Amino acid sequence: MDQNYLFKVLVVGCGGVGKTCCIRKLVYNTFTNEYKTTIGVDFAFKVIKINYKGEDIPVRLQLWDIAGQERFSNLTRAYYKDAFGCLVVGDLETDSVKQDVQLWKADIDAKVMFPETTDKIPCVLMANKIDKPKARENYTEILKAELATLNFDGMFGTSAATGEGLDAALECLCRKILQKVEQNKPQGKTPGNNGIINPEDETKKKAGCC
Numbered sequence: 001m002d003q004n005y006l007f008k009v010l011v012v013g014c015g016g017v018g019k020t021c022c023i024r025k026l027v028y029n030t031f032t033n034e035y036k037t038t039i040g041v042d043f044a045f046k047v048i049k050i051n052y053k054g055e056d057i058p059v060r061l062q063l064w065d066i067a068g069q070e071r072f073s074n075l076t077r078a079y080y081k082d083a084f085g086c087l088v089v090g091d092l093e094t095d096s097v098k099q100d101v102q103l104w105k106a107d108i109d110a111k112v113m114f115p116e117t118t119d120k121i122p123c124v125l126m127a128n129k130i131d132k133p134k135a136r137e138n139y140t141e142i143l144k145a146e147l148a149t150l151n152f153d154g155m156f157g158t159s160a161a162t163g164e165g166l167d168a169a170l171e172c173l174c175r176k177i178l179q180k181v182e183q184n185k186p187q188g189k190t191p192g193n194n195g196i197i198n199p200e201d202e203t204k205k206k207a208g209c210c
Contacts, residue, residue, distance in 0.1 A: 006060045007177055008082055012108065013089035014100045015067070018128045021160035022089060023063050026170060031161050041066055041079055050174045059174050080112045085177045086123045087169065088152070092135035098146050101125055105150055117184050122153045122176035126169050130157040 011019050020042065024030050027044045042065040049056045066079055086108050090101040105123055114121050125147060129135040139157055147155055154172040158165035 004058060004060070005178070005181070006062070007084040007174070008062045008064060009173065010064050010066060010080060010083045010086040010108070010112075011089065012066045012086060012104050013128075014091065014104075017089045017091040017100075018160045019089045020065055022087075022126060022128065022158065022166055023065055025160045025163050026166050027063070029163070046170075048170070048174065050171055050178065052175055052178050057178065059178075061170075061174075076107065077111050080108070082115060083112055083121055084115065084180075085121050085173045086112070087126055087173060088123055089126045089128050089158075090147075092127050092129050092138050092157070093132055095138075097127070097138070098143065098150075101147070102150055105152065114180055114184070117180075119180065119184070122173055122180060124154040124156070124169050124173040124176070125150070125152040126156055126158040126165065128158045128160065130164055131159040131161050 011023055013019050021031060023044050024032075027046045044063040044065065046061045046063060048059055048061065050059050051057075064079065064083070066076075088101050088104045088108070090097040094100065105125075108123055109120050112121050113119060127135075127139060127147065130139060144155070153176045154169065156165040156169040156172070158169060160166070
């Protein structure tokens with residue numbers, strides 16, 4: 001697999017669960033306790049290498065930080081369009097974490113299809129704030145078993161403060177996306193589709209005037 005990949009990844013969850021903080025830790029390795037509500041959608045960009053089938057595959061990610069209140073908006077389909085995967089973030093300090101992430105998972109499953117297929121996009125659960133005492137207390141084997149019934153493609157205890165579990169969750173999601181791209185790529189398909197970047201196209205864009 002010698003292509004270059006660009007994937008749009010949604011980051012969703014209720015307000016205050018730590019979506020923006022998780023993204024900042026992943027992209028900039030910074031953390032702040034100051035909470036600011038995301039309005040609409042914010043974006044971040046990250047390049048990582050994924051070890052996939054013995055190869056280090058460079059993957060470029062557009063991380064779409066979707067505000068918690070947007071689940072009730074008519075604009076979600078527009079925000080979700082062309083996404084290849086999703087990170088659903090839940091707050092382990094709340095007693096409603098299972099119900100919250102279940103609603104977001106259902107929303108994604110109902111509105112997003114993997115590009116050029118009728119398949120659901122891969123979704124990985126980030127059970128967040130694992131560094132907090134109450135969160136660790138709540139993250140019991142019983143809760144883990146309940147969350148496992150929600151059919152996520154992976155589940156990780158994460159912390160935006162310490163970085164625990166964040167890289168593992170993102171790498172898991174990227175591997176699931178690469179698997180789906182490989183499964184759904186017709187023989188002889190040219191680059192430029194399904195998240196594959198054609199290097200010649202990228203060169204032309206850079207050489208152009210706009």
